[in-house]
Amino acid sequence: MRKVLIFGNSGSGKSTLAKAISRSESLSHLDLDTLAWKEEMPPERRSLSESSLEISGFMNTYNGWVIEGCYADLLEVALPFSNEIIFMDLPIALCIENARNRPWEPHKYSSKAAQDKNLNMLIDWISQYSDRNDTFSKLAHEHLFNSFSGVKKRVVENQSINELYNSRNIKK
Numbered sequence: 001m002r003k004v005l006i007f008g009n010s011g012s013g014k015s016t017l018a019k020a021i022s023r024s025e026s027l028s029h030l031d032l033d034t035l036a037w038k039e040e041m042p043p044e045r046r047s048l049s050e051s052s053l054e055i056s057g058f059m060n061t062y063n064g065w066v067i068e069g070c071y072a073d074l075l076e077v078a079l080p081f082s083n084e085i086i087f088m089d090l091p092i093a094l095c096i097e098n099a100r101n102r103p104w105e106p107h108k109y110s111s112k113a114a115q116d117k118n119l120n121m122l123i124d125w126i127s128q129y130s131d132r133n134d135t136f137s138k139l140a141h142e143h144l145f146n147s148f149s150g151v152k153k154r155v156v157e158n159q160s161i162n163e164l165y166n167s168r169n170i171k172k
Helices: 014-025 048-061 072-081 092-100 112-117 119-127 138-147
Strands: 003-008 028-031 065-069 084-088 151-155
Touching: 003 014, 003 072, 003 138, 014 028, 014 065, 014 084, 028 048, 048 065, 048 072, 065 072, 072 138, 084 138, 092 119, 112 119
Parallel strands: 003 065, 003 084, 028 065, 084 151
Antiparallel strands: none
């Protein structure tokens, strides 16, 4: 069974691709946003050990899966069990454009208005991707990509899901 990790900057299309793959191949889907944060305001990250237990439980429950997110520290938990990774390495300008056009994410926000209220903060976050040195950074994602010896793809521009696997814009 296919066990895929998808990662990259916010707005790069991770969730869209993960949902499409999970639907078309009947794979279970885990969005790391759903387990990385405590349910409180202001938001606070859950401990790595707590999130790791949930990721391990998910992987042990399902034979085939797609896990996606921008958390290199959490992705590293699943990396040894993955047989494929996809690095959504789009230019920052495209990630910002995608974020502006993002449909409402009801699993993250109570309304589209609440989501849009955070858009300026998200755009600032996206624009810092190449400058950060944290678990959400391009540097951390490049390390994941370079350290993986299995099947790997790098997506460098927006394209339809149908075009994705036949495109020259994926670099192995």
